[in-house]
Amino acid sequence: MTDTVGKTIKCKAAVCWGAGEPLKIEEVEVAPPQAHEVRIRILYTGICHTDEYTRSGKDPEGLFPCILGHEGGGIVESVGEGVTDVKPGDHVVPLYTAECRECKFCKSGKTNLCGKVRATQGAGLMPDKTVRFKCNGKDIYHFMGTSTFSQYTVVADVSVVAVDPKAPLDKVCLLGCGITTAWGAVVKQPGIKGSSVAVFGCGCIGLGVVDTSRLVGAARIIAVDTNPNKEAWARKFGATDFVNPAKLPEGKRIQDYLIEITDGGLDYTFDCTGNVHVMRAALEACHKGWGVSTIIGVAAAGQEISTRPFQLVTGRTWRGSAFGGVKGRTELPNLVADYTNGKIKIDEYITHRRKFSEINEGFHDMHSGECIRCVVDMNEL
Ligand SMILES: NC(=O)C1=CN([C@@H]2O[C@H](COP(=O)(O)OP(=O)(O)OC[C@H]3O[C@@H](n4cnc5c(N)ncnc54)[C@H](OP(=O)(O)O)[C@@H]3O)[C@@H](O)[C@H]2O)C=CC1
Ligand SMILES: N[C@@H](CCC(=O)N[C@@H](CSC=O)C(=O)NCC(=O)O)C(=O)O
Numbered sequence: 001m002t003d004t005v006g007k008t009i010k011c012k013a014a015v016c017w018g019a020g021e022p023l024k025i026e027e028v029e030v031a032p033p034q035a036h037e038v039r040i041r042i043l044y045t046g047i048c049h050t051d052e053y054t055r056s057g058k059d060p061e062g063l064f065p066c067i068l069g070h071e072g073g074g075i076v077e078s079v080g081e082g083v084t085d086v087k088p089g090d091h092v093v094p095l096y097t098a099e100c101r102e103c104k105f106c107k108s109g110k111t112n113l114c115g116k117v118r119a120t121q122g123a124g125l126m127p128d129k130t131v132r133f134k135c136n137g138k139d140i141y142h143f144m145g146t147s148t149f150s151q152y153t154v155v156a157d158v159s160v161v162a163v164d165p166k167a168p169l170d171k172v173c174l175l176g177c178g179i180t181t182a183w184g185a186v187v188k189q190p191g192i193k194g195s196s197v198a199v200f201g202c203g204c205i206g207l208g209v210v211d212t213s214r215l216v217g218a219a220r221i222i223a224v225d226t227n228p229n230k231e232a233w234a235r236k237f238g239a240t241d242f243v244n245p246a247k248l249p250e251g252k253r254i255q256d257y258l259i260e261i262t263d264g265g266l267d268y269t270f271d272c273t274g275n276v277h278v279m280r281a282a283l284e285a286c287h288k289g290w291g292v293s294t295i296i297g298v299a300a301a302g303q304e305i306s307t308r309p310f311q312l313v314t315g316r317t318w319r320g321s322a323f324g325g326v327k328g329r330t331e332l333p334n335l336v337a338d339y340t341n342g343k344i345k346i347d348e349y350i351t352h353r354r355k356f357s358e359i360n361e362g363f364h365d366m367h368s369g370e371c372i373r374c375v376v377d378m379n380e381l
């Protein structure tokens with residue numbers, strides 16, 4: 001037992017005080033975990049596009065001041081009453097998609113969207129509707145139930161999973177979102193083996209979809225991105241073709257071009273951009289009668305998707321995927337094993353590393369067009 005158990009811990013956290021503001025490294029107080037809560041010392045965190053989406057003010061659920069971050073890896077410092085699945089010293093990944101195994105959603109066998117803590121999580125609160133973070137006496141909101149941009153965080157026990165302590169946390173932290181999201185969106189979609197796939201957007205999520213499509217045996221994988229530098233990345237991860245929509249002849253729409261080069265359209269498409277016009281193109285690039293388009297990208301507040309209903313009447317399916325449909329407490333340990341056994345990539349996605357004190361530069365990296373994932377070392381200030 002460490003001498004911090006049951007006590008408030010003072011540590012550094014990157015606080016976002018308002019929409020559009022840079023993060024500020026502050027001293028924060030992190031209260032002890034209450035019943036069914038876990039306090040974690042975060043060692044590493046990735047920066048996902050969704051952190052930027054909320055920071056920028058585009059997230060209709062965004063609340064400030066808050067501590068962002070949801071791609072973390074850390075060690076359990078202490079647990080509250082009634083916590084049975086993890087213990088102090090365990091290496092863990094926080095889960096923004098909880099898995100309680102008891103709610104209607106968890107028991108349905110149809111979805112990974114657990115209902116146990118989602119309402120309080122979306123309100124920036126712990127399940128008892130209070131917060132564990134304070135800065136200069138002011139309450140700070142939690143984010144996505146994880147808040148990994150803090151050296152210590154508190155999460156619900158249904159929102160954390162223990163992983164193999166031999167697995168490097170500076171790598172497997174990325175299974176907390178991006179790589180798992182892409183992997184699940186493909187492996188949980190039946191029929192991709194032997195089929196044609198188009199992936200719109202070649203960031204971490206899109207490259208993960210390309211890589212997993214290759215892994216499950218897709219026959220043709222067309223990567224689509226407006227950034228020409230992404231061609232080399234996409235081909236390295238397994239794309240057979242690359243199309244830059246910005247380079248098409250004047251007036252030629254990407255969906256029409258893709259339909260032409262695939263004899264009628266794709267069997268499967270994935271939006272990995274968050275742009276609603278791209279989502280439409282991805283749906284309309286699907287083959288009549290059977291094409292399935294999956295939305296993974298997250299669109300800004302006020303944005304809506306549209307298409308002619310005829311697109312659906314004539315047999316195309318529009319669907320979406322959150323955290324790849326993955327049930328984190330059940331599936332993440334296996335995914336960690338897949339990584340340590342060389343079955344899935346993680347290292348290849350890490351293009352940037354930053355000290356905690358440089359976290360804002362990590363956000364700038366993301367906008368540079370050259371960053372797939374940046375991992376932040378929470379101990380380096
Ligand atoms: N549903 C879920 O569970 C999850 C959803 N997400 C969401 O997925 C999306 C992708 O995330 P991430 O990979 O981290 O983001 P990135 O920004 O790294 O990748 C997006 C890519 O799309 C490219 N792009 C932009 N506009 C277009 C366009 N019109 N046509 C084709 N490509 C385009 C970008 O190019 P450029 O480099 O020039 O910007 C970039 O390469 C985000 O919206 C994120 O919020 C993330 C995790 C989980
Ligand atoms: N808060 C946003 C919704 C954002 C969103 O769709 N998030 C994804 C995960 S994105 C990870 O990087 C998700 O899991 N959605 C399901 C959920 O329950 O939030 C908004 O309100 O638009």
Ligand SMILES: [Zn+2]
Pocket residue numbers: 048049050051070177178
């Ligand atoms: Zn994410």
Ligand SMILES: [Zn+2]
Pocket residue numbers: 098099100101102103104105106107113114115116
């Ligand atoms: Zn549940």
